[in-house]
Amino acid sequence: MSISQAPAQTVAGIGHRTVRRRRRRGGLALPICLGLLLTILVLLPIVLMFLGAARTGTFVDPRSQFSLRSFEAVYTTLPFLRTLAVTVGASLLVSLIACVAGIALAWLLARTDIRMRSFMEQCVIAPLYLSPFVGALAWLILASPNAGLLNVMARNVFGIEGSIVNVVTATGVILIMALYNVPYAYMTVSSALKGMDPSMEEASYLNGAGTFATAWKITFPIVRPAIISAFFFVFVLTCGTFSIPAALGGTQAMPFLAVDIYRAVATFPLDYPRAAAIGTLLFWISLLGVACYRYASRVATRFVTVTARGYRTRLVRLRGFQIPALAFILVYVLLAIVLPYLALLYVAFTSFTSSSILDANFTLANFKAVLGSVAVQQSIWNTLLVGLLSPTLCVALGIAIAYAVRRLRVSGSGFLDYVAMFPIAVPGIVFGTGIFWTYLMTPAYGTIWILVIAFVASYIPFAYRMIDTSMIQIDKSLEEASAVCGGSHWHTARKITFVLIKPGVLSAWILVFIFSIREISAAILLASPSNKVLSVMSWDYLEFGNVQNATIIGLLQTAILGLGIFVGRFVLRVKLSQAA
Amino acid sequence: MTMKAIPGFDRGISRRHLLQLGALGAAATLIPAVKPALSQTGPDADLVAAAKAEGTLTYYHTTAIDITGTWTSAFTKKYGITTQNVRGPSYPLFDRWLTEERVGQHMADVIQITDTVLIESAHDEGLIGEYTPPSGAGIKPSMKKEGIWYTIFVNAMGIAWNSQKVTPEEDKFIREGGWEALTDPRWAGRYASSTPASGGSSYSFVYMFLGGKRDQFGPTYQKKLAALKPQIYESKSPMYDRLGAGEHAIVDQASQSDMGNLYLKGAPIRWIFPSPTPANLTVQAISAHAPHSNAAKLFQEWAASAEGQAEWFKLSGVSSARDDTVDPRKASKADWYKEDWYADPADLYLDYLNDPGYVDPAKPIIAEWNQIYGR
Numbered sequence: 022m023s024i025s026q027a028p029a030q031t032v033a034g035i036g037h038r039t040v041r042r043r044r045r046r047g048g049l050a051l052p053i054c055l056g057l058l059l060t061i062l063v064l065l066p067i068v069l070m071f072l073g074a075a076r077t078g079t080f081v082d083p084r085s086q087f088s089l090r091s092f093e094a095v096y097t098t099l100p101f102l103r104t105l106a107v108t109v110g111a112s113l114l115v116s117l118i119a120c121v122a123g124i125a126l127a128w129l130l131a132r133t134d135i136r137m138r139s140f141m142e143q144c145v146i147a148p149l150y151l152s153p154f155v156g157a158l159a160w161l162i163l164a165s166p167n168a169g170l171l172n173v174m175a176r177n178v179f180g181i182e183g184s185i186v187n188v189v190t191a192t193g194v195i196l197i198m199a200l201y202n203v204p205y206a207y208m209t210v211s212s213a214l215k216g217m218d219p220s221m222e223e224a225s226y227l228n229g230a231g232t233f234a235t236a237w238k239i240t241f242p243i244v245r246p247a248i249i250s251a252f253f254f255v256f257v258l259t260c261g262t263f264s265i266p267a268a269l270g271g272t273q274a275m276p277f278l279a280v281d282i283y284r285a286v287a288t289f290p291l292d293y294p295r296a297a298a299i300g301t302l303l304f305w306i307s308l309l310g311v312a313c314y315r316y317a318s319r320v321a322t323r324f325v326t327v328t329a330r331g332y333r334t335r336l337v338r339l340r341g342f343q344i345p346a347l348a349f350i351l352v353y354v355l356l357a358i359v360l361p362y363l364a365l366l367y368v369a370f371t372s373f374t375s376s377s378i379l380d381a382n383f384t385l386a387n388f389k390a391v392l393g394s395v396a397v398q399q400s401i402w403n404t405l406l407v408g409l410l411s412p413t414l415c416v417a418l419g420i421a422i423a424y425a426v427r428r429l430r431v432s433g434s435g436f437l438d439y440v441a442m443f444p445i446a447v448p449g450i451v452f453g454t455g456i457f458w459t460y461l462m463t464p465a466y467g468t469i470w471i472l473v474i475a476f477v478a479s480y481i482p483f484a485y486r487m488i489d490t491s492m493i494q495i496d497k498s499l500e501e502a503s504a505v506c507g508g509s510h511w512h513t514a515r516k517i518t519f520v521l522i523k524p525g526v527l528s529a530w531i532l533v534f535i536f537s538i539r540e541i542s543a544a545i546l547l548a549s550p551s552n553k554v555l556s557v558m559s560w561d562y563l564e565f566g567n568v569q570n571a572t573i574i575g576l577l578q579t580a581i582l583g584l585g586i587f588v589g590r591f592v593l594r595v596k597l598s599q600a601a
Numbered sequence: 602m603t604m605k606a607i608p609g610f611d612r613g614i615s616r617r618h619l620l621q622l623g624a625l626g627a628a629a630t631l632i633p634a635v636k637p638a639l640s641q642t643g644p645d646a647d648l649v650a651a652a653k654a655e656g657t658l659t660y661y662h663t664t665a666i667d668i669t670g671t672w673t674s675a676f677t678k679k680y681g682i683t684t685q686n687v688r689g690p691s692y693p694l695f696d697r698w699l700t701e702e703r704v705g706q707h708m709a710d711v712i713q714i715t716d717t718v719l720i721e722s723a724h725d726e727g728l729i730g731e732y733t734p735p736s737g738a739g740i741k742p743s744m745k746k747e748g749i750w751y752t753i754f755v756n757a758m759g760i761a762w763n764s765q766k767v768t769p770e771e772d773k774f775i776r777e778g779g780w781e782a783l784t785d786p787r788w789a790g791r792y793a794s795s796t797p798a799s800g801g802s803s804y805s806f807v808y809m810f811l812g813g814k815r816d817q818f819g820p821t822y823q824k825k826l827a828a829l830k831p832q833i834y835e836s837k838s839p840m841y842d843r844l845g846a847g848e849h850a851i852v853d854q855a856s857q858s859d860m861g862n863l864y865l866k867g868a869p870i871r872w873i874f875p876s877p878t879p880a881n882l883t884v885q886a887i888s889a890h891a892p893h894s895n896a897a898k899l900f901q902e903w904a905a906s907a908e909g910q911a912e913w914f915k916l917s918g919v920s921s922a923r924d925d926t927v928d929p930r931k932a933s934k935a936d937w938y939k940e941d942w943y944a945d946p947a948d949l950y951l952d953y954l955n956d957p958g959y960v961d962p963a964k965p966i967i968a969e970w971n972q973i974y975g976r
Binding site: 079081082083162165166167168173284286287288289290291372373374375376377382390394395396461462466467548549550551553558561562563564565566567568570 | 689797845863
């Protein structure tokens with residue numbers, strides 16, 4: 022089985038009748054159930070965010086009343102509009118840098134004869150296993166202006182005065198955000214490159230076009246929708262990013278709306294309406310990005326179908342460019358993985374953060390303290406529980422929505438499709454606040470379930486989109502053949518549809534698993550004694566200046582992610598590098 | 602000895618008066634012995650039994666995770682009652698608890714905070730459980746509001762510097778210059794501070810300069826500091842880590858407990874407490890609807906006792922809220938007490954808790970500070 026570019030065509034006649042019969046069977050029960058579920062999971066927290074912004078205090082503050090004061094302040098005053106402009110501008114820059122690097126990496130690994138391809142693919146997506154927050158923390162240790170390890174080494178070894186690299190600046194924040202978004206751009210473009218029909222490139226070569234002309238005139242136009250999709254996806258993610266700019270100096274390095282939201286709910290006077298109003302502002306910007314992303318995604322995915330035809334991709338021979346190409350990938354891996362992990366390992370074994378490796382006090386006491394801590398042990402267990410429950414439920418919901426929308430074509434499919442994508446437009450920290458208010462008075466509050474609910478709601482767009490894409494790619498004639506042969510509705514779904522979308526489902530599971538283990542923004546707001554996860558422990562330690570323990574927690578998170586990825590890669594045979 | 606021989610006594614004094622005086626004198630000499638004895642009486646057996654039956658309690662705290670965990674484990678070890686510790690920054694944690702209480706999600710049994718004004722406003726709202734632990738009698742009068750909140754420890758805040766990032770001349774300059782040394786232009790780009798909006802201790806620190814001692818320091822002093830363009834942290838603890846690493850040469854709001862811990866880890870840190878020295882109380886109160894009310898009372902009793910407060914000394918270099926609890930390191934001249942540069946704060950500024958400016962719920966000095974620092 023392979024992927025070709027031929028558009029999916031359904032067989033007329035019996036196939037249409039089967040579809041109509043399925044739709045009738047589905048009735049209204051399924052769309053109503055799914056609609057209600059999505060309304061509670063997704064719409065209610067967003068509605069509460071808007072309502073919360075139109076008050077003078079929290080919903081339970083007896084002195085709080087209706088007011089548009091926060092909306093006015095956020096939407097009409099210069100400081101917020103300036104921050105909005107900086108946030109949008111920086112996010113566009115991050116997307117541009119991440120996409121350029123992602124496209125280059127995807128092309129090198131999908132279309133050239135570069136050496137150690139499989140290993141390099143794993144290396145390129147490896148930054149996904151490191152929490153961006155922990156990555157930012159590592160870069161703070163590496164490249165803060167006075168005490169950054171790289172700057173101190175440059176000073177001590179080469180006598181360079183000042184700093185050679187400084188991440189506590191707007192440029193530094195943008196570059197670090199871009200660094201950790203490259204895998205998303207890479208995965209989207211790589212998937213499109215692997216999904217496109219290479220015979221067109223082959224035809225170009227046969228007609229005498231060179232490598233560059235073929236890439237520019239054939240490959241690039243075909244994967245352009247995927248590139249646009251990746252661009253807006255990274256843009257939306259970046260707009261709502263809180264952990265990296267917060268870890269790299271807060272608003273002092275660069276004003277950023279998500280950091281303003283955190284400041285509004287973390288420093289006196291706590292101003293939840295203002296935080297919610299900033300959240301609504303981000304919501305509109307992100308919604309615009311999501312609309313562009315959805316449009317580009319649709320264009321990108323409608324080309325590919327799974328059929329019985331096969332092609333062999335002709336690889337561009339790099340010849341003398343083999344070394345520069347490898348060097349390019351290795352530099353990326355060095356910056357995104359090797360240096361940050363070395364910094365984390367260094368700090369984890371020191372008694373205090375010393376800028377001079379030679380003067381550092383090395384110790385195992387931090388590991389003993391962290392691993393012996395009952396709170397950490399509980400949070401490891403909680404993390405594992407959330408890491409298993411969230412992706413499982415998220416993927417189950419994603420399958421249900423995708424099947425209802427694509428195969429049953431239930432009434433209100435458009436509504437389900439749109440609402441399922443909504444959370445991507447809401448920054449985690451804002452969505453966490455909405456979830457907090459939604460479930461505050463329910464038994465789920467303070468339990469592990471509120472985190473599971475928050476993560477399922479936050480990541481349903483990813484699971485749904487990946488499963489939906491897998492379903493679109495399946496030629497309906499395969500299912501219709503089963504129906505024609507007398508296969509029941511459920512039998513066909515079980516034996517044909519679900520089997521064919523299995524790779525997409527597993528990839529979605531792994532992706533949501535990664536997100537759930539790393540998530541920090543919503544988890545901080547929803548943390549309670551019985552549901553603390555590792556990311557929250559890491560944040561707590563950092564906030565108390567215990568960088569050593571924060572990095573050890575970051576390493577523990579990586580170990581759990583690594584275990585999950587290992588199981589996914591070698592037991593379930595999931596290729597995350599091809600999932601987008 | 603005759604009555605005449607006793608100075609100050611008049612000839613007319615009777616034998617009965619003398620006996621009464623003697624009895625009073627004897628009673629007076631007994632008071633210091635009785636006072637600690639009373640405070641050491643320990644909790645009521647019924648309370649202990651009821652608390653043990655509850656078996657657990659939830660503690661919302663703002664102090665460091667591991668230190669607090671070790672401290673509460675001493676309580677667990679003594680009474681077999683486990684604690685669920687939830688850490689958070691002062692204001693968000695308090696607000697979270699307030700919200701939970703208002704909607705009837707009673708999760709916390711005991712809440713710790715560095716801002717007594719907030720505890721008292723919650724008490725006015727009926728959210729604080731009133732309980733007077735017998736051991737609370739030993740807490741200094743200015744460090745408790747009887748039946749409402751009790752101080753666990755007192756933290757003094759001064760100036761700290763990285764000894765590898767300042768010259769010997771600068772070292773001397775800081776030690777001799779007091780608070781004014783911090784305003785010297787030489788610290789431009791080398792100095793860091795923390796916003797008073799981050800929590801009660803930072804607020805208390807800044808309050809001294811813009812509130813209580815405004816005549817001595819005031820906005821002029823803060824403007825000189827702001828002109829140095831310091832790195833401002835949202836929370837002061839990460840600032841200490843960066844000071845130890847050498848990112849900053851000098852910081853203010855250097856708390857005794859944090860500097861002591863950094864020193865013990867080997868960081869090149871020195872600190873002084875210029876006069877007057879802002880200090881801050883870390884207090885705790887019982888939630889009115891504590892799900893484990895007996896365990897909460899027992900914990901409050903233990904935390905206010907000499908034993909509970911002494912447990913803090915094993916973990917952190919702070920001042921006790923009790924007279925009968927002192928840091929053993931100080932007596933033996935151990936750790937930083939042995940350093941020639943170290944001196945205890947001589948003039949603690951703590952009598953601000955009832956200042957109208959301090960108790961103003963709007964905390965106007967935060968807005969003033971933000972304006973001075975362009976935030």
